[in-house]
Amino acid sequence: MRIRLGIFSRFSLSPVARVSLGLVSLACCLLLTADLILGMLPDEAQIARQIRKNSSESLAVQLAALAQNEDTDGIRRTLHSVVSGNADVLSVAMRRATGEIAAETGNHERTWVQPADNKSTLTSVVVPINTSAGAWGQVEVSYRAIAPQTLAGWLRYPSIILTVTMLTGGLLVFYLYLRRTLQHLDPKAAIPERIRTAFDALSEAVLIVDKQGYVILANASFRGLHPDAGKDHTGKPVDDVEWLVNAVGNHSSTWPWERAMRTKETVTGETYQIERRDDRPIKVTMNCAPVIDDKDGVRGCLITMDDLSLVEYMNAQLLDTVAQLELAKTQIEERSRELKHLADHDQLTNALTRRAFLQRAQQIFLQAVNQGAKMSCMMVDIDHFKSVNDGYGHLVGDQVIHRLALTLRENVGSQDLVCRYGGEEFCVLVRGDVEQARVIAEKLRTVVESTCGPAVIPGGKLQVTASFGVASLESGAGTLAEVIKQADQALYLAKSSGRNRVCTYAQVTAKQGMHAAA
DSSP, X not given: OOEEOTTSOSSSSOHHHXXXXXXXXXXXXXXXXXXXXXXXXXXXXXXXXHHHHHHXXXXXXXXXXXXXXXXXXXXXXXXXXXXXXXXXXXXXXEEETTSOEEXXXXXXXXXXXXXXXGOOOSSEEEEEEEETTEEEEEEEEEEOXXXXXXXXXXXXXXXXXXXXXXXXXHHHHHHHHHHHHHHTSOGGGGSOHHHHHHHHTOSSEEEEEETTSBEEEEOHHHHTSSGGGGSOOTTSBGGGOHHHHHHHOSOGGGOHHHHHHHHTSOEEEEEEEEOOTTSOOEEEEEEEXXXXXXTSOEEEEEEEEEEOHHHHHHHHHHHXXXXXXXXXXXXXXXXXXXXXXXXXXXXXTOOBOHHHHHHHHHHHHHHHHHHTOOEEEEEEEETTHHHHHHHHOHHHHHHHHHHHHHHHHHTSOTTSEEEEEETTEEEEEEESOHHHHHHHHHHXXXXXXXXXXHHHSTTTTOOOOEEEEEEEGGGOOOSHHHHHHHHHXXXXXXXXXXXSSEEEHHHHHHHHHHHHHO
């Protein structure tokens, strides 16, 4: 993501540099204008012209006296001293009125340029020589040009030196002065108050810096990240925000906003931990978006930070809540299993209740009918149980019932069902035909007779026996209730035949047949 703002200048120079350049340029223009109108700067050409005129006239007076006396050696010495003593003089010659050169110094023929109408110029000066005998001739002096003829000469020209000095020196002085002065001005005026208010409304911490790394804006959320963030850092280097620099690293090349401005690419999702002296550290995720102008130049960077501490705290709280819910769920499931076990099993004997037995037995019955499997039912009743209660008390009677149920559960298969059908009566559902069920019932009867009494009251004082009635699907029952009814009829036969025995439904039908025949 790039942010393009048209309000930034199109030039690459900083505002301070541009203002400094404008001021020094204005100062130079004022100086040149004042010189043009008021002549404040000296005219070097005029000064040189006056000096050359005066020196040439003085020279002519000396040479006129020497010429009057025909002092040829004196003339030569004078000419030589003029050329050697003045670097601006290229050559000097004395020319007679006839045009003949009487004396010269320097390569006068090469350097001398005859002025038009024999009138002196800035580089060719002509001074007539008069003696008492009349016009003797003239002195010709060839001077160097005032204006420089090369680049190096122009660079040494006083006006150029003055202008360059004004530009460079003035630019440096103005730049340093303005840079220092602007730091003490209110940089907040660069951003309207309504924009600051809008940024303060954001929940994200926002920091805006320019390309030199000076803080332009810090919103309210940023000022809340750290106790020192409340200080006004506007207009100051971001280096002054020590807690932020310590969090992202002390090397400016690694700062995410510097990387964003250098690459002109957004830096997102970088996580840092901000240490706070008197409080817990906070973790933030930082995003940095370079501010790009319409010339693809970087003008600054928009930095946003999201406080992850609250999110992490809420996540921890959520995980803790989830863990508690899982624990509660486990406890509820365990409690539910316990309640279901209590609902499905008799509290005294731990055998199935009648309701639970009928639900499960119905499924086994339907499965046996559909698959052609064999299934049998046994009804069991404790013999003379009333006499046990009457003779030994109900506590011993409960122990007898409990012992009988335990004996039944221990001696049938794990897939078989044992139910306390009512009082001291039990119902057992086993896999197998009627003969297999009868064998199991006989075994159970024997174990009950030999172990239940001594287990409750040691020493043989209590004798416990039980009667068994057996029926199976082979008897032609169409429903589970019919099978149970047939087993109950077989139990009745066992009880009426003397107790402590096993009878099958087949014996019931046989007896009924005998009665019918009789």
